[in-house]
Amino acid sequence: MQIKDFTVDESLQELTEHRTVVLPIACYETTIKDNINGFIPLHWHEEFQFVLVVKGEAMFQINEEKIIVREGEGIFINSGCLHMAKDQNGTGCVYICLNVSPSFVLSHELYATFVDPYIQATNIPYLLLSSETLWANQIFQSMKEISRCINEKEPYYEIEISLQLTRLWKSLIKNGVPLEYEQKETLKNQRMKEMLNWIHQHYAEKILLEDIAQAGHLSRSECCRYFKRFLKKTPLSYVTDYRIQKSLIFLQQSNLAVTDVAYLVGFNSTSYFIEQFKKSMQITPLAYKKMKTN
Template identity: 65%
Template sequence: MQIKNFKIDQNLKELTPHRTVVLPIACYETTINQNIHGYIPLHWHDEIQFVLMVKGESVFQVNEERIVVKEGDGLFINSGCLHKAEEVNQPGSMYICLNVSPHFVLSPELYTTYVYPYVQATNLPCIYLDHHVTWAKNSLEAITQIHQLIHQKPSFYEITITMKMTSIWKNLILNGFQLEHEQTEVVKSLRMKQMLNWIHEHYGEKVKLDDIAKAGQLSRSECCRYFKKILKKSPVNYVTEYRIQQSLILLQQEDSNVTEVAYQVGFNSTSYFIDTFRKSMKMTPLTYKRKAAKI
């Protein structure tokens, strides 16, 4: 299954159900440029995520860190961490994405000791899985096997998946990860999500820097520093990009027109919307709408 349009709420939390019929787990192939945005937009979810790059390479941003994941390698992304993905050079980059509820990793009796401290750690937003390293290679092979099991559904495949998830998790926690819980990091993450939440609720209105900063309980300058450090862009640029993202969804509706969409997503000028859209998507809104209608 390829998720082509991420459903995200105002907090950037992904709304896509991450489970099979019987297990709180989902595993599917993702071709980045087939997403509605042309990339995987910024989002987060409660599930932990494992990525295995099967074609090309991609740059993942996890919280403040940017990591290029090469073909054959992978990435562990912790619960609750903001992340996005874009192609690097080669079009058609594809990865296997394994999303798992932390509560599924181990039994309730072991969860408190061997899972909860790790998903709550502030120093473990992600871990690179290099296939040249034995323990990481074993984990990446297990991800491939889980992907096959979910699609082929042989006898007792649910038990086999459970065993392989235990093996993957044991590999992670046995390889020297020092846990940290810094309250300042927890507060920083919360404030960033509060500011993004405010933008996603009010992007169709006139957005002021003062209002964004207020949502995060920060000064204007500190608000700008948060965005620059974590998202590598200014609050204004983020608002503009988010408006363009939302316009893609509206433009796919048969009865929509460019002018109405421009004002719905917060632009006060159709010409400025068209110009901004062209710079972002390398085509006009009308061209995009016509292409979307043919898919």
């Protein structure tokens, strides 16, 4: 089952509970364009994420890096990393997504040695998984088997999932990536999350560049550099884009007019809201509202 409209809190942490009834793990097929935004918006979660593209190709952004993942390839996204995904060139990208709690990967006795160092490493926000490498193919096979187990629920399937997860993680950490730890990188990621957190709490209010910079304990110029590095846009452009994202939910409420929605998400001009919405969504807010409410 695809999650088409997952929710995030003010810090962009996804609130979806990635688990089956008894296990802290979830595996589902995702068609990117079916998300309410037409893409997977920026978010983060504590779970590890493994992706296998089964159709088309996608552009993933993890922290400040953008990576093209093609059909037959995959990607590992580390715990706590900001990420988003867009369909690349209208290919109708579909991928299998496996989210798993780090604490479930290995037993408590092995966690400190074989899991936590990879969460703390600052040089592994992601790993590209190529079908040309044996270790990546082993990960893909384990993902497919976990997906089958969750769907079919044969007797003792929970144990089989645990076994496949152990094999998957062993394949990942045996690929030979040396771990690095830079306090500076950790601080940069934290400051970026703090600024995004502040925006998401105050998006409906008047926002100045100084406000965003202060939330990250940065100067205005440093604040702009952070957004340019992580998101390839200015802080205030991000505010506009986030307001458009939030408006999609409100526009589906029949009791709210377009003008109401514009002011609810922080625009002080309906005409400017319509202009920015059309620029982002290639459709007017009213047309979008009619399409969704009908």
